[in-house]
Amino acid sequence: MPADAQISRLKPRRTDIRRENERTILDAAEKVFAEAGFGGATMQLIADMAGLPKANLHYYFATKEDLYRRVVQQIFEIWLDAAMLFDDAPGPVEGIGGYIDAKMDISRTHPYGSKVWASEVMHGAPVIQDYLETTLRDWTEGRIRAIQRWIDEGKMRPVNPRHLLYMLWATTQHYADFGHQIQTLNNDRPLSDRQWLEAKASVKDLVLRGIGAI
Amino acid sequence: MPADAQISRLKPRRTDIRRENERTILDAAEKVFAEAGFGGATMQLIADMAGLPKANLHYYFATKEDLYRRVVQQIFEIWLDAAMLFDDAPGPVEGIGGYIDAKMDISRTHPYGSKVWASEVMHGAPVIQDYLETTLRDWTEGRIRAIQRWIDEGKMRPVNPRHLLYMLWATTQHYADFGHQIQTLNNDRPLSDRQWLEAKASVKDLVLRGIGAI
DNA sequence: TTTTATGTTGACCGGTTGGTCAGGTTGTGG
DNA sequence: CCACAACCTGACCAACCGGTCAACATAAAA
Numbered sequence: 327m328p329a330d331a332q333i334s335r336l337k338p339r340r341t342d343i344r345r346e347n348e349r350t351i352l353d354a355a356e357k358v359f360a361e362a363g364f365g366g367a368t369m370q371l372i373a374d375m376a377g378l379p380k381a382n383l384h385y386y387f388a389t390k391e392d393l394y395r396r397v398v399q400q401i402f403e404i405w406l407d408a409a410m411l412f413d414d415a416p417g418p419v420e421g422i423g424g425y426i427d428a429k430m431d432i433s434r435t436h437p438y439g440s441k442v443w444a445s446e447v448m449h450g451a452p453v454i455q456d457y458l459e460t461t462l463r464d465w466t467e468g469r470i471r472a473i474q475r476w477i478d479e480g481k482m483r484p485v486n487p488r489h490l491l492y493m494l495w496a497t498t499q500h501y502a503d504f505g506h507q508i509q510t511l512n513n514d515r516p517l518s519d520r521q522w523l524e525a526k527a528s529v530k531d532l533v534l535r536g537i538g539a540i
Numbered sequence: 541m542p543a544d545a546q547i548s549r550l551k552p553r554r555t556d557i558r559r560e561n562e563r564t565i566l567d568a569a570e571k572v573f574a575e576a577g578f579g580g581a582t583m584q585l586i587a588d589m590a591g592l593p594k595a596n597l598h599y600y601f602a603t604k605e606d607l608y609r610r611v612v613q614q615i616f617e618i619w620l621d622a623a624m625l626f627d628d629a630p631g632p633v634e635g636i637g638g639y640i641d642a643k644m645d646i647s648r649t650h651p652y653g654s655k656v657w658a659s660e661v662m663h664g665a666p667v668i669q670d671y672l673e674t675t676l677r678d679w680t681e682g683r684i685r686a687i688q689r690w691i692d693e694g695k696m697r698p699v700n701p702r703h704l705l706y707m708l709w710a711t712t713q714h715y716a717d718f719g720h721q722i723q724t725l726n727n728d729r730p731l732s733d734r735q736w737l738e739a740k741a742s743v744k745d746l747v748l749r750g751i752g753a754i
Numbered sequence: 755t756t757t758t759a760t761g762t763t764g765a766c767c768g769g770t771t772g773g774t775c776a777g778g779t780t781g782t783g784g
Numbered sequence: 785c786c787a788c789a790a791c792c793t794g795a796c797c798a799a800c801c802g803g804t805c806a807a808c809a810t811a812a813a814a
Contacts, residue, residue, distance in 0.1 A: 361663055366579025369802065379763050384803065441662045447721045448655045449575060458724040466725055489742035492722065496714030497707050507661045508706065510672040511680055528703035536750030554781060554790065583772060595793050598773065
């Protein structure tokens with residue numbers, strides 16, 4: 327057995343095979359679902375994107391719905407992680423400002439997931455309705471209380487916390503969901519690093535001024 | 541010929557037949573495309589929704605794509621009409637405030653069209669790319685100049701007009717595109733008249749404060 | 755080495771879809 | 785009243801889709 331066996335196996339272990347193939351398929355599925363919608367996506371398209379035979383997809387994911395559900399859950403968990411920033415913040419500048427930064431970063435790094443989520447909700451959330459009614463509802467109520475506390479402490483103007491949250495979601499996700507439109511209005515070029523910084527700064531400036539936190 | 545022939549014909553005129561059937565089909569198509577996506581929508585579903593045989597749809601609209609294109613053009617024209625308010629306004633309070641009012645009203649009255657547009661853009665705008673590159677680009681540049689003029693006249697803070705526009709689009713359309721999520725977070729009830737007024741007031745308040753217009 | 759569980763895949767199938775078309779009905783101008 | 789054009793529709797078809805399965809390959813366990 328060669329010395330580098332543990333850092334570069336020629337023959338992958340069983341557990342690695344499963345993990346890597348599931349990752350490959352999920353990434354391909356996220357892209358195809360985002361670009362074609364659930365109805366427009368085909369298992370063959372996802373298989374081609376993943377570089378695997380179609381039958382292999384069905385070995386790891388029983389049905390198209392199962393695969394789709396996993397993709398939607400993925401972006402939801404990423405967003406929930408980003409929302410941690412909200413809680414530990416002493417005031418709206420750090421809390422809401424940091425949340426905007428985090429969500430804008432996700433819109434740039436995970437545009438496909440955001441689109442799949444948007445599409446799912448637009449179609450009536452047929453597969454994640456329970457998430458909306460449990461996790462999202464609880465999370466929203468908690469954040470509304472946090473915002474209300476900042477208002478009570480005089481750290482920001484008295485605004486409707488619920489509609490403030492909707493504005494945060496709408497604006498940050500817009501840069502992912504409507505990225506194609508933004509790119510077209512940017513002379514068909516993707517936003518540069520500098521332009522992304524400008525976007526984040528503009529959104530934070532508008533929101534934090536709007537709530538009277540700066 | 542009866543006296544009331546001109547105000548209530550039993551047998552419709554040819555031109556009326558065409559107009560009414562096209563209207564019926566377009567309304568049904570808008571709803572089905574919004575709820576199922578382009579790929580998930582079927583001509584049979586649209587036909588059932590319209591109460592017409594499938595073959596009749598193909599008499600008025602040659603292909604599924606033709607029908608879809610007409611639906612997308614419709615919402616775009618509605619939005620363009622609403623944007624007229626922008627031009628004649630003396631300042632940002634009237635111009636941007638009025639634009640928010642108009643777009644929020646459209647989100648309530650035409651939620652299906654908004655969803656179809658969102659879906660189309662998310663999928664890379666395959667059928668309306670030319671609209672984005674001509675009409676929308678021109679409109680956007682004009683509005684950016686109007687905002688810049690207000691800034692130069694000291695009627696609002698110096699903000700990035702482009703990102704301000706994106707925030708307006710994102711936030712107002714969010715109430716249509718993510719209406720299901722908003723309804724779920726509203727105890728599964730649609731927003732009442734009072735709640736819509738509160739939403740419009742909140743959005744206007746946040747934006748107009750954010751740009752320093754009030 | 756043998757056995758067994760896991761991973762791989764081409765070929766296939768029933769069901770659905772967008773679209774066609776022949777043959778009929780109805781309104782309208784002459 | 786007639787002839788023509790517009791309108792209507794049941795029946796049909798080729799193409800495609802999600803999903804299955806038997807046969808095979810390979811890695812781990814015995």
